[in-house]
Amino acid sequence: MTARIDVRIDVWCWAVRLYKSRSQATAGAKAGHIRINGVRAKPAQPVKVGDEVRVFTDREHVVVVKELLAKRVGAPLAQAAYDDRTPALPPKEERAAPVFSRERGAGRPTKRDRRLLDQLRQMGR
Template identity: 65%
Template sequence: MADSVRVDVWLWAVRVYKTRSLATAACKAGHVRVNGERAKPAQTVRIGDEVIARTDRDHILGVRALLLKRVGAPVAREAVDDRTPPPPPRTEAPAPILRDRGAGRPTKRERRDLERLRSR
């Protein structure tokens, strides 16, 4: 078995990115770091390395096993030590203020009432 794997192949195999070309593009764009250093697509990862990959947020992943092919989700989970902190809780936004359709522009009084409501 190999003692190292390309970082773009590993990220694709453990299902961080949907395609290998997306993983390669993320590496080229600087969204992937291996042990704190910016990674090129062909950089190798070894067991015990820390990979930080940015998708919708930063994923902090430890390399437990080296994979050359994309595998099922249960096997992929075993190959990764996921140290990503949980996302912050969502805050509830107030319901948008809607006007009746065809009501036209608000009058000065209605506009002031709307601004008063929005500022709360």
């Protein structure tokens, strides 16, 4: 008789290094940034071998579970635990640079303008 191991999705995402910390993985699941087979996952939902997991962090990561991990392991072992099907980013030349323009002489930017500028700078990195 083999023992069946249930691994929580937040623990698995942390163990395979999709999130830097377990609390971030739990918060991501609560916020709806983790989907298992297209369905929004709660932090304690068990994951099985063969499940497709979509994680929205800085971009969308699409992985298929090959191995269940309950503890964080080294990067080579973590990468062997899933099959990465994340679509490649387009080359930097093809990505459109965000544009923000202000009329000359419009004065200091407002708080809202400042936040928009900061968001655009983050996207351009």
